[in-house]
Amino acid sequence: MSAKKKIKYEEVSLKKIKEIGLKLLKKIEKGEGIYLEIPIRRLSNIVFDKENKKLILGEKIAKRYFLNVAHSKRFMQTLLVLSFCKTLLEEDERVSLREMFYSLKRTLPNSKENTFDEQRESDAALVDVELILDVIRERLNIGADPKGNVVGNIVIKDSLFGHEINLSKLGLGGWAIPSNVEHIEFKKVNADKVIVIEKNAAWERLNAHMFWKKWNAILIGTKGQAARGARRFIQRLNQELGLPVYVLTDADPYGWYIYSVIKYGSINLAHVSDRLGTPEAKFIGVSMTDIERYKLQNWTIKAKEFDLKRAKELMNYEWFKHPKWQKEIKKFLKTKRKAEIEALASKGLKFLSEKYLPQKLKEEDFLP
Amino acid sequence: MSAKKKIKYEEVSLKKIKEIGLKLLKKIEKGEGIYLEIPIRRLSNIVFDKENKKLILGEKIAKRYFLNVAHSKRFMQTLLVLSFCKTLLEEDERVSLREMFYSLKRTLPNSKENTFDEQRESDAALVDVELILDVIRERLNIGADPKGNVVGNIVIKDSLFGHEINLSKLGLGGWAIPSNVEHIEFKKVNADKVIVIEKNAAWERLNAHMFWKKWNAILIGTKGQAARGARRFIQRLNQELGLPVYVLTDADPYGWYIYSVIKYGSINLAHVSDRLGTPEAKFIGVSMTDIERYKLQNWTIKAKEFDLKRAKELMNYEWFKHPKWQKEIKKFLKTKRKAEIEALASKGLKFLSEKYLPQKLKEEDFLP
Numbered sequence: 001m002s003a004k005k006k007i008k009y010e011e012v013s014l015k016k017i018k019e020i021g022l023k024l025l026k027k028i029e030k031g032e033g034i035y036l037e038i039p040i041r042r043l044s045n046i047v048f049d050k051e052n053k054k055l056i057l058g059e060k061i062a063k064r065y066f067l068n069v070a071h072s073k074r075f076m077q078t079l080l081v082l083s084f085c086k087t088l089l090e091e092d093e094r095v096s097l098r099e100m101f102y103s104l105k106r107t108l109p110n111s112k113e114n115t116f117d118e119q120r121e122s123d124a125a126l127v128d129v130e131l132i133l134d135v136i137r138e139r140l141n142i143g144a145d146p147k148g149n150v151v152g153n154i155v156i157k158d159s160l161f162g163h164e165i166n167l168s169k170l171g172l173g174g175w176a177i178p179s180n181v182e183h184i185e186f187k188k189v190n191a192d193k194v195i196v197i198e199k200n201a202a203w204e205r206l207n208a209h210m211f212w213k214k215w216n217a218i219l220i221g222t223k224g225q226a227a228r229g230a231r232r233f234i235q236r237l238n239q240e241l242g243l244p245v246y247v248l249t250d251a252d253p254y255g256w257y258i259y260s261v262i263k264y265g266s267i268n269l270a271h272v273s274d275r276l277g278t279p280e281a282k283f284i285g286v287s288m289t290d291i292e293r294y295k296l297q298n299w300t301i302k303a304k305e306f307d308l309k310r311a312k313e314l315m316n317y318e319w320f321k322h323p324k325w326q327k328e329i330k331k332f333l334k335t336k337r338k339a340e341i342e343a344l345a346s347k348g349l350k351f352l353s354e355k356y357l358p359q360k361l362k363e364e365d366f367l368p
Numbered sequence: 369m370s371a372k373k374k375i376k377y378e379e380v381s382l383k384k385i386k387e388i389g390l391k392l393l394k395k396i397e398k399g400e401g402i403y404l405e406i407p408i409r410r411l412s413n414i415v416f417d418k419e420n421k422k423l424i425l426g427e428k429i430a431k432r433y434f435l436n437v438a439h440s441k442r443f444m445q446t447l448l449v450l451s452f453c454k455t456l457l458e459e460d461e462r463v464s465l466r467e468m469f470y471s472l473k474r475t476l477p478n479s480k481e482n483t484f485d486e487q488r489e490s491d492a493a494l495v496d497v498e499l500i501l502d503v504i505r506e507r508l509n510i511g512a513d514p515k516g517n518v519v520g521n522i523v524i525k526d527s528l529f530g531h532e533i534n535l536s537k538l539g540l541g542g543w544a545i546p547s548n549v550e551h552i553e554f555k556k557v558n559a560d561k562v563i564v565i566e567k568n569a570a571w572e573r574l575n576a577h578m579f580w581k582k583w584n585a586i587l588i589g590t591k592g593q594a595a596r597g598a599r600r601f602i603q604r605l606n607q608e609l610g611l612p613v614y615v616l617t618d619a620d621p622y623g624w625y626i627y628s629v630i631k632y633g634s635i636n637l638a639h640v641s642d643r644l645g646t647p648e649a650k651f652i653g654v655s656m657t658d659i660e661r662y663k664l665q666n667w668t669i670k671a672k673e674f675d676l677k678r679a680k681e682l683m684n685y686e687w688f689k690h691p692k693w694q695k696e697i698k699k700f701l702k703t704k705r706k707a708e709i710e711a712l713a714s715k716g717l718k719f720l721s722e723k724y725l726p727q728k729l730k731e732e733d734f735l736p
Contacts, residue, residue: 102708171526173526174544175543204462
């Protein structure tokens with residue numbers, strides 16, 4: 001890619017980095033001690049904002065001083081990452097966390113000290129940079145692993161390549177959601193909802209049945225836990241286009257957790273969850289009630305100890321305290337049976353696309 | 369999809385199933401005992417065909433009798449799967465292995481006996497069906513997990529949807545390779561080689577750098593071990609279009625194994641490896657020699673016991689007995705260091721696309 005065509009978010013991020021740099025420079029020129037201000041991201045500083053239904057960071061801020069022996073290595077690492085991000089944005093390059101680590105790892109001259117010894121150090125420094133700049137890493141051109149597919153009545157534009165991509169003309173495969181979707185623009189949108197599906201096989205068959213066409217839906221397959229690129233894509237469809245989002249997972253604690261992460265993000269990522277979560281998302285199934293309603297009992301699986309433990313933990317999550325979810329989780333703890341999306345295939349291969357989902361959508365039978 | 373538009377391979381598979389069914393029916397009508405003839409797929413019947421460089425099954429065949437108590441359950445299961453495949457092909461449906469299991473699992477009337485208790489039983493029955501019909505499961509419309517992306521100067525046609533898809537117009541994401549590519553046709557091909565890449569990040573950056581355009585290559589990202597759909601796609605590009613295939617993996621035993629599976633298939637899948645393997649594939653890197661040549665030593669990782677054990681096993685694989693590979697593996701066992709593709713990022717973010725791969729291609733510096 002040419003280094004000249006810069007995408008708008010790249011300009012904004014670059015400006016923020018330069019501001020930090022200039023501020024430090026001025027302090028140095030004045031002979032003052034330099035430090036970085038970093039919002040604290042420990043659990044003690046993470047708050048569930050009930051009104052906006054988001055996990056957010058509290059007000060606590062830490063100062064990291066260059067001239068404090070306990071801070072100076074981390075200070076250097078943070079600046080190295082800041083500087084690396086500047087280069088990425090200037091040169092319109094994109095890397096993974098692992099590549100950033102390799103790019104920055106070296107031995108300091110005349111010493112045995114490495115800039116970074118392990119990837120978790122550069123990862124942590126990047127989180128600090130995200131906090132300092134108040135920008136997600138994708139807007140610094142550092143992506144997570146790409147995972148997830150999408151089809152539907154929508155034309156997107158990839159502004160990196162200038163390609164217009166019609167997501168209703170991509171056959172059985174669909175478009176592979178990249179690690180970073182910040183440069184994607186939504187052009188023509190004819191869909192009125194988004195359905196997110198945990199399992200590949202269900203996504204693929206819904207695509208083959210052209211469910212997206214009949215039901216005017218954008219179908220996103222997450223292949224298990226949704227990657228950051230997919231979550232951001234879902235969020236943008238919801239927030240920028242106002243499309244409702246419905247999530248279909250297995251009827252088990254892992255499925256609920258996948259839903260939870262799409263909705264609110266994980267606690268680890270509290271500082272970015274407002275950017276990656278879709279609080280308005282609803283759970284379309286498979287619910288514990290569905291198991292009875294659709295007589296799936298013979299196709300359920302015995303829960304493991306691990307599942308039961310997980311379910312009890314989830315019961316205490318703020319957003320699972322809704323009575324409907326409490327009922328759901330209690331039902332699971334009582335029956336100790338879980339069901340996969342694929343269990344719906346026992347009712348026929350067209351059951352999911354022609355009966356189950358249409359009924360759910362018509363009756364608005366969702367969990368909050 | 370309409371049940372009327374049938375794809376050619378579906379017709380062929382359907383015909384084979386009907387022939388088996390009719391043969392059994394005739395025997396029953398004559399009052400003869402019925403059985404199925406199934407090629408044996410134990411290691412004792414797996415041969416490495418040196419001339420064609422393929423793992424193939426030997427001549428040994430087992431008979432499975434309906435009226436033998438030890439055989440009859442398995443006989444029933446095999447027929448259930450055969451019959452299920454017939455339905456899939458007739459109705460142009462596509463399922464995963466897991467969905468097939470759910471579709472077929474039920475309790476036999478007036479008994480406590482299930483058709484299938486666990487998925488491994490229906491999986492095994494399907495392998496028998498593949499052997500009986502001499503057809504890969506994809507041609508029975510049963511796919512594995514979809515995984516892998518592709519971009520490049522090629523237009524494909526998805527005959528299930530009738531979509532023509534230009535793989536050079538799909539932005540950063542690319543086309544997601546589906547679980548089944550039997551219905552894909554190659555239309556306009558302007559590429560002259562295929563490069564298969566183990567790691568997402570490297571695939572994505574090569575795409576962003578438009579390496580595929582400059583080097584006239586089709587870029588396939590496998591995201592680790594290549595899924596069946598991706599392997600079949602690679603094989604078809606090689607066999608039907610005559611394109612050479614180069615595989616880029618980490619410099620470690622797991623990377624070599626990924627290469628080995630793309631090239632020859634795994635022993636488990638010997639009966640289909642001739643359909644899913646690409647014996648002509650070459651290894652483009654990262655090689656142990658590259659570590660020295662490109663001074664990557666400081667970015668290598670200490671091998672674990674597990675790696676060393678695996679390397680010793682690989683040394684005995686027929687296709688790693690080539691002197692070049694023996695040298696490569698011995699170098700690893702001596703240095704006990706491995707290197708990831710991402711380590712190339714230590715030489716700059718354009719190193720892979722502008723120096724490493726071009727040099728390898730120009731010098732034809734490949735391992736067999």
